[in-house]
Amino acid sequence: MKFExxxxxxxxxxxxxxxxxxxxxxxxxxxxxxxxxAYEHHDIENVAYGAIVGSSVAKGRITRIDTAAAKAAxxxxxxxxxxxxxxxxxxxxxxAKLLAGPExxxxxxxxxxxxxxxxxxxxxxxxxxxVDYAREKGRYDLTEQLKVAPLVGGSGGPNSxxxxxxxxxxxxxxxxxxxxxxxxxxxxxDHSHAMMEPHASVAAWNGDELTLWTSNQMIAWSxxxxxxxxxxxEDKVRLISPYIGxxxxxxxxxxxxxxxxxxxxxxAKRPVKVALPRPFIANNTTHRPATHQRIRIGAxxxxxxxxxxxxxxxxxxxxxxxxxxxxxTKLLYAGANRMTAMRLAVLDLPEGNAMRAPGEAPxxxxxEIAMDEMAERLGMDPVEFRIKNDTQVDPEKPERKFSERQxxxxxxxxxxxxxxxxxxxxxxxxxxxxxxxxxxxAAAFRNHINTTSGARVxxxxxxxxxxxxxxxxxxxxxxxxxxxTAGEMMGVPAEAVVVKLGDSSFPASAGSGGQWGAANxxxxxxxxCAKLREQVAQRLGYNSxxxxxxxxxxxxxxxxxxxxxxxxxxxxVVEDKIEFGDLEKKHQLSTFGAHFVEVGVNAYTGVTRIxxxxxxxxxxxxxxxxxxxxxxxxxxxxxAGAALMExxxxxxxxxxxxxxxxxxxxxxxxxxxxxQEVVFLDEADEYANPMKAKGVGELGICGVGAAVAxxxxxxxxVRVRDYPITLEKHL
Ligand code: MOS
Numbered sequence: 001m002k003f004e005x006x007x008x009x010x011x012x013x014x015x016x017x018x019x020x021x022x023x024x025x026x027x028x029x030x031x032x033x034x035x036x037x038a039y040e041h042h043d044i045e046n047v048a049y050g051a052i053v054g055s056s057v058a059k060g061r062i063t064r065i066d067t068a069a070a071k072a073a074x075x076x077x078x079x080x081x082x083x084x085x086x087x088x089x090x091x092x093x094x095x096a097k098l099l100a101g102p103e104x105x106x107x108x109x110x111x112x113x114x115x116x117x118x119x120x121x122x123x124x125x126x127x128x129x130x131v132d133y134a135r136e137k138g139r140y141d142l143t144e145q146l147k148v149a150p151l152v153g154g155s156g157g158p159n160s161x162x163x164x165x166x167x168x169x170x171x172x173x174x175x176x177x178x179x180x181x182x183x184x185x186x187x188x189x190d191h192s193h194a195m196m197e198p199h200a201s202v203a204a205w206n207g208d209e210l211t212l213w214t215s216n217q218m219i220a221w222s223x224x225x226x227x228x229x230x231x232x233x234e235d236k237v238r239l240i241s242p243y244i245g246x247x248x249x250x251x252x253x254x255x256x257x258x259x260x261x262x263x264x265x266x267x268a269k270r271p272v273k274v275a276l277p278r279p280f281i282a283n284n285t286t287h288r289p290a291t292h293q294r295i296r297i298g299a300x301x302x303x304x305x306x307x308x309x310x311x312x313x314x315x316x317x318x319x320x321x322x323x324x325x326x327x328x329t330k331l332l333y334a335g336a337n338r339m340t341a342m343r344l345a346v347l348d349l350p351e352g353n354a355m356r357a358p359g360e361a362p363x364x365x366x367x368e369i370a371m372d373e374m375a376e377r378l379g380m381d382p383v384e385f386r387i388k389n390d391t392q393v394d395p396e397k398p399e400r401k402f403s404e405r406q407x408x409x410x411x412x413x414x415x416x417x418x419x420x421x422x423x424x425x426x427x428x429x430x431x432x433x434x435x436x437x438x439x440x441x442a443a444a445f446r447n448h449i450n451t452t453s454g455a456r457v458x459x460x461x462x463x464x465x466x467x468x469x470x471x472x473x474x475x476x477x478x479x480x481x482x483x484x485t486a487g488e489m490m491g492v493p494a495e496a497v498v499v500k501l502g503d504s505s506f507p508a509s510a511g512s513g514g515q516w517g518a519a520n521x522x523x524x525x526x527x528x529c530a531k532l533r534e535q536v537a538q539r540l541g542y543n544s545x546x547x548x549x550x551x552x553x554x555x556x557x558x559x560x561x562x563x564x565x566x567x568x569x570x571x572x573v574v575e576d577k578i579e580f581g582d583l584e585k586k587h588q589l590s591t592f593g594a595h596f597v598e599v600g601v602n603a604y605t606g607v608t609r610i611x612x613x614x615x616x617x618x619x620x621x622x623x624x625x626x627x628x629x630x631x632x633x634x635x636x637x638x639x640a641g642a643a644l645m646e647x648x649x650x651x652x653x654x655x656x657x658x659x660x661x662x663x664x665x666x667x668x669x670x671x672x673x674x675x676q677e678v679v680f681l682d683e684a685d686e687y688a689n690p691m692k693a694k695g696v697g698e699l700g701i702c703g704v705g706a707a708v709a710x711x712x713x714x715x716x717x718v719r720v721r722d723y724p725i726t727l728e729k730h731l
Contacts, residue, residue, distance in 0.1 A: 079114050187723065194646075198278060237504070312326050317349075365642065589694060639703070
């Protein structure tokens with residue numbers, strides 16, 4: 001089914017099953033420990049265990065690997081290094097190789113996998129592998145490397161074909177002439193995904209066919225990349241990823257656990273399990289790159305922005321990409337004269353890549369402090385200043401309208417609900433015992449992306465509707481919204497739908513990434529169900545155009561039949577996918593919101609406590625308010641972490657992230673987070689897809705950090721532009 005344009009009402013608009021706060025259908029399996037995560041497929045027989053040896057240098061060459069002691073250790077079956085692995089390719093989404101040798105590209109890059117009868121034996125033997133390196137000088141200091149870093153193409157990354165500097169009007173002249181202006185620099189640090197479930201895979205070979213039970217967000221991408229890495233045909237690779245204990249972008253790609261399990265299993269001639277130990281998450285996998293951002297805004301005295309520029313610098317391994325932190329500045333506020341640019345430094349640190357809302361998450365952390373600073377210089381309320389500079393068209397291409405843009409409503413309703421009028425605009429005025437109290441606001445913005453997504457739907461002889469798609473549930477609620485979608489379309493309750501996910505033998509879906517998963521995967525299920533409805537009507541001899549599917553019945557005129565009657569002659573199986581035309585030439589699809597935060601900063605210790613948080617989101621139709629709220633409060637929590645504590649500490653001598661565990665890479669705990677409120681505006685975006693839905697899971701993080709920073713400023717009068725805002729920065 002090709003979605004070309006808004007198409008009026010459809011069966012989803014009845015909102016009998018979709019749009020309801022439905023409990024997670026996978027909840028009982030998860031809370032009782034019965035949902036098998038990648039490492040927990042205990043029914044695979046004769047499994048051996050692999051332990052990865054990671055490089056202990058960041059850059060250099062392996063000169064010798066001595067595996068004799070490890071091979072002689074108890075239980076060891078085999079050891080695979082680059083020498084045994086033979087020639088490997090590289091996945092399209094991998095920057096560094098997943099197995100080092102002879103070159104080492106980053107610290108903890110895999111050097112070998114030791115396969116043994118038990119996990120403990122594998123781990124003990126891995127410590128006996130002796131690797132000699134010729135260490136080379138690496139580049140680990142972003143500040144230094146940005147001095148010699150080239151400009152790279154626009155928001156789509158260096159290969160997007162966009163010019164390195166994007167301009168509208170004459171920024172420099174307009175900025176120079178502006179009566180009120182700001183020129184400030186902001187820093188965000190490297191972040192680790194720190195998901196609960198580490199990367200893990202079980203690999204099993206059957207002849208030349210490989211099956212990987214793995215924890216992965218994007219099955220189709222990763223199946224392709226496994227095949228590319230192992231130089232084998234894609235149709236010989238099967239990925240199975242039914243449950244994922246968090247990903248946040250860290251599991252968008254094939255990582256060393258999958259490759260080393262596959263190589264280990266081939267050599268051992270047995271299935272092999274590999275989980276990355278916690279320290280490998282920071283240094284062996286990907287992370288969100290640090291940014292240095294410069295923002296310049298010029299405005300007239302009435303608050304109208306006349307000039308806005310956002311430049312961002314980040315680093316990555318050779319052939320990597322930039323953190324696209326300038327993205328939102330191209331779209332969020334009006335202003336006739338504009339400029340965005342990015343620099344990309346070469347760093348020999350572990351590989352940078354997507355982490356929750358890549359681009360906008362760190363970009364909004366800077367832009368939305370800058371907006372607060374400008375509002376203060378203008379003597380304007382920060383809510384008013386944002387409203388004044390709203391735009392209903394793409395500021396770079398005014399012929400493109402936003403499909404839906406309710407930023408103003410988000411700000412106004414949020415301000416009302418939060419009691420914004422009680423905020424004292426003058427900083428450091430409000431006390432509560434030892435605490436200085438302040439309020440902050442930030443806009444939220446994240447793009448929505450349309451992408452092809454497929455599904456298969458079955459109607460069995462006993463009337464059971466089953467959906468099969470390679471879409472994943474990374475803790476987001478996918479099982480539930482897909483059941484709700486098929487339930488709505490086929491006229492049955494969500495409980496009556498069986499959902500099977502995360503298997504590459506099912507039709508390829510959008511996958512879970514970039515907050516596109518929910519809207520696109522359900523739109524794919526919609527397309528398949530639309531086809532199934534036609535077949536049902538045909539079998540029953542009804543006219544599909546006027547058939548109504550409701551309460552397990554199909555009605556047409558004054559005739560009606562049970563849904564299962566359509567399959568009495570045999571199971572119906574259909575497959576379809578949603579595809580999109582060039583709708584986005586005319587309409588910009590984005591999601592909007594407003595974050596409000598109240599903090600207390602201890603006047604004696606400098607400790608910040610978040611006291612209240614509110615998010616108001618406008619993100620198209622909300623498919624399940626309960627799971628959507630969970631996504632947003634999780635994102636707000638991650639935003640609070642980014643504001644106050646999260647930071648990978650770079651060892652600039654040896655080139656690695658020092659705090660590579662959950663004791664030293666701090667993320668918020670329950671005690672850090674107060675009651676959070678989330679409001680969804682009633683919106684249905686007819687230009688997005690037949691579900692009229694967009695994403696919300698990443699919108700929830702975008703802007704939170706700045707709202708916290710602005711609240712700290714309001715509480716203390718100290719403006720911190722360097723995240724995380726730890727206490728020594730405002731004492
Ligand atoms: Mo998201 S960072 O695309 O999982």
